[in-house]
Amino acid sequence: MTSDTDLPTTFAPAQVEGPLYQRWVDRGYFTADAKSDRPAFSLVIPPPNVTGSLHMGHAFEHTLMDILTRRKRMQGFEALWLPGMDHAGIATQNVVEKTLAVEGLSRHDLGRVAFLERVWQWKDESGGTILGQMRRLGDSVDWTRERFTMDAGLSRAVNTIFKRLHDDGLIYRAERIINWCPRDLTALSDIEVEHLEEDGELVSIRYGDGADSVVVATTRVETMLGDTAVAVHPDDERYRHLVGREIELPLVGRMIRVVADEHVDPAFGTGAVKVTPAHDPNDFEIGRRHGLDNINVMDDNAAISLPGPWLGMDRFEARSAITEELRRLGRIVAEKRPYAHSVGHCSRCGTTVEPRLSLQWFVNVAPLAKAAGDAVRDGVVTIHPQSQEARWFAWVDNMHDWCISRQLWWGHRIPVWYGPDGETVVVGPDDDAPTGEGWRQDEDVLDTWFSSGLWPFSTLGWPDQTADLEKFYPTTVLVTGYDILFFWVARMMMFGLYAMKDDPRGAEPFHTVALHGMVRDARGKKMSKSFGNVVDPIEWIDKYGADALRFTLARGANPGTDVPISEDWVQGSRNFATKLWNATRFALMRGATTQGELPADLSPVDRWILSRLAAVQVEADALYDDYEFAKVCDLLFHFAWDEVFDWYVELVKAPLEAGGAAADATRRVLGEVLDSVLRLLHPVMPFLTETLWTTLTGGESLVVADWPTADLTRRDPQAEQEVALLQSVITEVRRFRAEQAIKPRTRLAAVLAFDDPAAAAAVPGYLGQLESLAGLEPVTVGEAPPGFQAVVVPGVRVSIDTSGAIDVAAERARLGKLLATAVNEVALAEKKLADPAFTGKAPQPVIDKITGRLTTAQADVARITGQIDGLPS
């Protein structure tokens, strides 16, 4: 009766996973064919500069994408990841590769090396960031800006979009106030600036003298050197006499104008504002309106550049020095310290950002952002979960122009050339760069999000009309974290909608944005180096298996919310994996098979589990479709473990022992159920299910197997009811035994009697199961002899031979508790039903439900009372 299985007795993930992965790759399961006539399912996988590195968050993201892809592939789609790490050709990755080369690693080590993380986290002795490191490595690595090379395809795409936007007037070069990082020596876009609440100072200074004086306040005293005006509100009576006149700027001695501008809030402070057009965005706008001069007072390092006593002094030193001097001159009217206000910091290195006038390249985002907002508003693109849409609109509808030039060492150089006579030429993808004396290319590189924003189509060969682009654009879904909604998703939307606007298939880069949360530790804390709670996914994969880690991540993946993860959970998943392994092994030993048709004549237990399977399949499909991975995992976990393994397999043991046609049928059903369960679980536990499934079915691979579809004709409410009754009989007897402290090995004789025909018809068919699962032996049907103790469930009385030796007190206590809840239930239901307000207004189904509840509760009361009365005194 025991058949051979290929499964080792113990489950060792490592021995299963590596070889399988290689086999899938070798057979091309991970490549997609643009020419196939299968429907396309494509998703965008973030380039490495987006995901950062192969840390837990990356593992999480990969897990979600792979879950989607595997299921879709099984459902008959041509599934494509765009384009996977192997094709990544963006600038950052080149840097990374060179870095890895220095350490003697290759890209194939990516799975084990948290590569980019390392690059970003590098600090030299002075606390410098990546820049310093690159300079340090400069001797051994050839990566100067000029010689930097990029993937040709991406380069072409970047140049194409740049030129198109420029020619449409959507990219321009201008002097604007930008966020400047004096440490990294580069401009930053708005979202690269992190605002932090800080204790600063608010200093009120008197400008001008006598009747022509006015008090202004500032948190950045040093900028006063560049003031070119004082602004007041046009309707402010207090200052009306000053408007248009000039007053003297202290320390500097320059005469500055008093201007009237709507921007000034007369109720704030003194109602007068110092205007520094070169160091404040608001002031810059005021300056533009009034034709003021822009005086830049700092150099790239944020040291004072204005000739005078403070020349060369750092901005913060200058702040106190200048304050001191003003105080000496009696110019300071008030000082508020500490003054809490928020200050911008470089998101890369933490340095306080200096708003500063600078000549940079910008994208005019208004029309692009509007399109991005409309796409979601019009339902062309769906953001999932929907609750995140609000954030999207708030952002997209209020976006400022995007500063895209960076003074960094890596990145895609701006495709603009300047001629000796002031010419400016934007070089398109098919143009030759101008040559000759005096021509030079713009020194700056593009914001990394500029090239990343092209990802969905540049990776498909755009601007060429490739077969890939034809088939896979627009992509089906983008899976990514809510933290980069604005960084990356927004850029892809803007570029996609713009660049592909003439595409008949649709311009949007993806139809659905599925947002997930951040991976956190067991206490819900963000994983971070400083907390010391960062876990390398490889560590847990080695310890518990990739399936265990993946199942854990998937099981925590509620859309849009963060995922706490801890070793305990991974252990739990590993336990589930082991359970699956052992259960399947057992089934194989008992001859479970997937060969042949399902027999028409099945036992109620077989019909029950098939019925449940059909229900679970329907539910699982709906959840998978809705990106509800946590719920899918939960559903399948409980169906497999509780229903299939703990009940079905146990109930079926006795019939299988008995043999015959019924046993053959059950072997087939067992095979059928496992087959489907393994398929359903494959997306979330690919390695384990592949091994088990191929052994069970002899099939080639789950990767190319069909997704199971629910057979609704198998739904069988009667069988479900019957088994539910059986389960409650067994459970009640077990509970009785446990409370009576009856040794598990002790076999007790029992006699069954029935209170309703359905039970009388069903239960006698399960005497074998009652014996093995409830520890009863022998079990007969008939009149209960005196002295037997009755365990009663609705419809069935099980009289058990306890040889008079039962713990009456314990039993009385147990029954008393049951009675109390039943009595309570009756009272509650009666009260409700007696209330005309309830019966008058509640919907009929609810009333029926309560009525039904009352009936059962009343029956329970009678039943339990009878039991208590039957107890020996």
Next chain:
RNA sequence: GGGCGUUUAGCUCAGCGGGAGAGCGCUUCCCUGACACGGAAGAGGUCGCAGGUUCAAUCCCUGCAACGCCCACCA
């Protein structure tokens, strides 16, 4: 300064107008020939606080509190 979210069992989280759920942890019993990474039976919550709407509120509304996140050019 705006906006959003969270508050349910010891921990991490589901649920969301009509009988409080899961995983882990905990208690008791059991090494029964698939599995002790297991099996069986349990304990544990006035669903943040205060009002309101409703026949009915953990679920809807209002206020409050705590925590968290995002956004922000108010000197």
